[in-house]
Amino acid sequence: MTALWRAFRLIWSSSPWAMWRGAGAAVLVLAMGAGLLGLSGWFITATGLAGIAGIGIAFDVFRPSAGVRMLALGRAGARYAERLLTHDATLRALSKLRVALLKRLELWPIERLRHLRGAAALTRITADVDALDGLALRVALPILAGGITHLGAFAMLWWLTSLPVAAVIALGYGIGGWLVILRVGFAGFGPSARAEGHTQNLRRDVIGLFRGQRAVILQGRLPARITALTEEETALREAEAALDRIDRRAGLWMNLIVTFVAGAAMLVAGWQFQTGVFDAALAAIGIFVALALGETLMPLRRGMAELGRMHGAAQRIFGEEEQAPAQETRIAPRPVGGLEISDLQLMRPDGSRVLVEGLDLAVVPGEMVALRGASGIGKSTLLDAVARTGSHWRGQITLAGTELANWPEQEMRRVMTMVPQRAALVGGTVRENLALADPDLTDEAAWAALEAVHLAEVVRPRGGLEMVLSEGGGGLSGGEARRLVLARAILRKPAILLLDEPTEGLDDALAVNVLNGLRRALPTSAILAASHRQAELDAADRLVDLEKYIPDITY
Structure with missing residues (x-):
């Protein structure tokens, strides 16, 4: 994973302020989502309890409802800012990545550069840069934003409810959620790498067939080439189907994790309520926040499934150690003869x-x-x-x-x-x-x-x-x-x-x-x-x- 780490460092360091702004907006989206669902759960429960107690007319509904509206509108605005800032940061990073890649090509000996062919090399470089696009948007930023959001949620739940409620939610997502994410990464590594390889082979072979179609027809090789293209496409579809299966299973397991964590939070909150640690309205906060935190896992599904494709791209770009240019022996200026x-x-x-x-x-x-x-x-x-x-x-x-x-x-x-x-x-x-x-x-x-x-x-x-x-x-x-x-x-x-x-x-x-x-x-x-x-x-x-x-x- 060294090449992948080097790619991430280059992408992040190319525009760190833009990346941190994007990460901040992503955290704001998740935090507001958790706050919106937690406040809504508390508001509904507290309003119901006030009505049952016969003191509904004295219950202040205006400030909680204003908070719900603020969080709902703020979340929509934060989502827009998150999309704008993260894509801006990623585009800045990818522009620096292209320059870094071209500078790396400058270090190649001319003998090696001569084996490059314009169309094939450009297709390969473009595909590799596009693959690394997801490293920031689908992997790095969601992991960073999710981790910060979970830490913040743990602290707030501990303050508002109790340590057991905060702990069961943190452990549920910290163990179960990350096990699912890692499983997706390992399971999707091979299929995503194969899918990328078949995509490039198919693209190269189709371009080659178009360019050399006259020679292929005259040599009677057209049926064989079409058969080879069909086999390549079939292999590509099989790899993509395997990725889709992994993605759907990951979605199922993540939904089960959310259900399990929310259920565990309900049991712990009910126990804390019965022992008089807090009232029913505060117990509802932990349950609804547990449901809201499921949003931190879902964006990682496809990104982790595509990790093999990203790793292959990073390996091609950064896999070989760059050789430092040899120290040149300076010579005094002199007339140049033969x-x-x-x-x-x-x-x-x-x-x-x-x-x-x-x-x-x-x-x-x-x-x-x-x-x-x-x-x-x-x-x-x-x-x-x-x-x-x-x-x-x-x-x-x-x-x-x-x-x-x-x-x-x-x-x-x-x-x-x-x-x-x-x-x-x-x-x-x-x-x-x-x-x-x-x-x-x-x-x-x-x-x-x-x-x-x-x-x-x-x-x-x-x-x-x-x-x-x-x-x-x-x-x-x-x-x-x-x-x-x-x-x-x-x-x-x-x-x-x-x-x-x-x-x-x-x-x-x-x-x-x-x-x-x-x-x-x-x-x-x-x-x-x-x-x-x-x-x-x-x-x-x-x-x-x-x-x-x-x-x-x-x-």
């Missing part, structure tokens, strides 16, 4: 095989070196190693004579830029996408970068820098999106530029023009490119064939 690689060994990400061994390579400022070789030989892995985004390598890599590991992260990113195969664009304008490279971007610099990659003539008639792109750069073709990413790299003015298949999606003539424009825009940059097409190889000053560095394998 890139040097010595005795480099590259391995597959799973560590099962050595791809390249004994590679020595130098790229000087103003030079473009192209890496060539068959697919899977390690071109992208080499670029990841140089960019310090991959860990599956051994050897020495230096920038301007200083080992790569000794460069502080921010300084290294300032002098090095990488354009991977799956470079991303964001929803927004062309200007906003370019401004990711330079927050102080000017129109002149933006148009110069677009001219360099031959994209200005495409963008200008469609709104220019204010052309709006949808998510992922929608509105541009694959080749146009690729050129926009290259324009963004130009604006970084890097000393070292790493390119992974930079002209993918472009015809040969345009690829040559784009590469020439790129080199004119960055005349002093050392460029290392992973290439497979002839246009990229022709644009390079030097070629490095990685197949020469494939290690000999002896079987």
Whole structure:
């Protein structure tokens, strides 16, 4: 439960004053409910006794009735305030939780982030945050408000009636009520976790089917996929049905607990009345307050049943220990020269095989070196190693004579830029996408970068820098999106530029023009490119064939 506790602490600490206000309003609702029923019970009983005694005309009915009206109206107002304040507090907390989650993702290594897929990751994150919504509203606040209300009721009943009446009510709810609540939590843990898992699987599979329906139909897999979806939905319904059964049984047991506590209070109050400790009207207060306190248990039923879903969400968000960033070795500012690689060994990400061994390579400022070789030989892995985004390598890599590991992260990113195969664009304008490279971007610099990659003539008639792109750069073709990413790299003015298949999606003539424009825009940059097409190889000053560095394998 450590992850769940961490989630609760984050939610509560994100806006503690708002949480305490919400808890105060919840306590006020429960206290006024108990007070309303207790006062009403006393008023009805006292009025009846006064009538039987023949002194009804002398009985003051105005102040008790005013108290009943005040509590009734006050309870309605407190309920509104409780809904308003608790939801406000929860929304504040969830906004902080989303920020905390995104900050946590920043700590992930790039290798791990690359396995995220936008839609699936967003669906997962949204579902986890929604699940933790109930941690405050359905679990934490009701438990806190219920506990405070029971303590207050115990003190008031002890003062107004007697210790035995207050004690039997407190023990009845404290033992029986919490046993039922804990039982609900344990029984619902598995079904709620399964229901959440099936919900996410169903959502993911349906989205996948919609996106890939043409391929599924052509491969004749549509009936099988529909069958799998049906089975997933059936499993989801079974898990939800189990949760509903647990919820209904919990409601039954809670009603029995309320009945038992009220009955026990009646017996103790009757005994105290017979022994002359207090009169019948005061005896009624304990009975009706016992009934009213049942309201403190009912809101917890569904929240405790959903505890497994909340725990799973908290485990995904907080389950792994955050690794503190390693202390960076500061280096004195120096001119940044080229890139040097010595005795480099590259391995597959799973560590099962050595791809390249004994590679020595130098790229000087103003030079473009192209890496060539068959697919899977390690071109992208080499670029990841140089960019310090991959860990599956051994050897020495230096920038301007200083080992790569000794460069502080921010300084290294300032002098090095990488354009991977799956470079991303964001929803927004062309200007906003370019401004990711330079927050102080000017129109002149933006148009110069677009001219360099031959994209200005495409963008200008469609709104220019204010052309709006949808998510992922929608509105541009694959080749146009690729050129926009290259324009963004130009604006970084890097000393070292790493390119992974930079002209993918472009015809040969345009690829040559784009590469020439790129080199004119960055005349002093050392460029290392992973290439497979002839246009990229022709644009390079030097070629490095990685197949020469494939290690000999002896079987």
